[in-house]
Amino acid sequence: MDTGAIHVHQYVVVHDCGRIINPLILEGQIRGGVAQGIGGAFYERLVYDESGQLLTQTFMDYLLPTMAEVPSIEIGHIETPSPLNPLGVKGAGEAGVIPVPAVFASAIDDAVGTRITEMPLAHARLAELIGR
Numbered sequence: 165m166d167t168g169a170i171h172v173h174q175y176v177v178v179h180d181c182g183r184i185i186n187p188l189i190l191e192g193q194i195r196g197g198v199a200q201g202i203g204g205a206f207y208e209r210l211v212y213d214e215s216g217q218l219l220t221q222t223f224m225d226y227l228l229p230t231m232a233e234v235p236s237i238e239i240g241h242i243e244t245p246s247p248l249n250p251l252g253v254k255g256a257g258e259a260g261v262i263p264v265p266a267v268f269a270s271a272i273d274d275a276v277g278t279r280i281t282e283m284p285l286a287h288a289r290l291a292e293l294i295g296r
Contacts, residue, residue, distance in 0.1 A: 166291065166294075167287060167288075167291055168286075168287035168288055168289065168290035168291030168292070168294065169287050170206070170268075170272075170287070170290070172202075172233075172235040173235055173236070174235055174236045174237075174238060175198055175235050175236070175237050175238070176237075176238045176239075176240070177194055177198065177237065177238070177239050177240065177259050177260055178239075178240035178241075178242065178259070179194070179239075179240075179241070179242065179256070179258075179259035179260075180241075180242040180243070180244050180254065181241075181243075181253065181254050181255060181256035182243070182244065182245050182246040182251075182252050182253040182254035183243060183245045183246075183251060183252035183253055184241060184243055185251065185253060190241075190256050190257075191239060193256050193257035193260065194237070194239055194256070194257055194259065194260040195234075195237050195239075195260065196257070196260065197257045197258070197259070197260020197261035197262075197264075198234065198237050198260040198261070198264060199229055199234045200260070200261045200264075201260060201261040201262070201263070201264025201265065202229045202233060202234060202264060202268075203227075203228050203229045203284075204261070204264065204265055204283065204284060205264050205265040205268045205269075205283055205284055205285065206229070206233070206268070206284050206285055206286065206287070207227035207228060207229055207233075207284060207286075208226060208227065208228065208284055209226070209227075209284045209286070210226070211225070265283040265284075268280075268283075268285075269281075269283065269285070272285070272290070276293075276294050278293045278294055280293070
């Protein structure tokens with residue numbers, strides 16, 4: 165933990181998207197959402213200089229999570245059909261992406277006792293916060 169590096173062993177998502185029409189597409193949306201959420205929590209940062217010029221213009225500078233950073237994902241489905249449309253469907257994929265930064269910030273708060281108030285949280289920045 166001295167480096168601020170984080171390793172996630174497993175991520176669990178439980179969601180209710182109403183009636184499931186295509187399970188394979190749904191699984192892909194959720195898994196992709198988790199990967200996107202991890203990127204937003206730790207890697208994807210837009211950096212500008214003092215004149216407003218974007219400095220993170222390439223994938224050498226703007227980092228994305230790879231398979232090495234995306235953990236095993238366990239998905240739980242709750243199927244409560246919506247009464248608001250004939251198919252009974254609701255939105256899907258949000259459970260994968262939206263809560264991820266808050267989940268990790270809370271977990272880091274609990275693990276190291278350091279209040280996390282910023283995202284994305286680069287490993288070096290986490291090491292700095294822990295060192296205080």
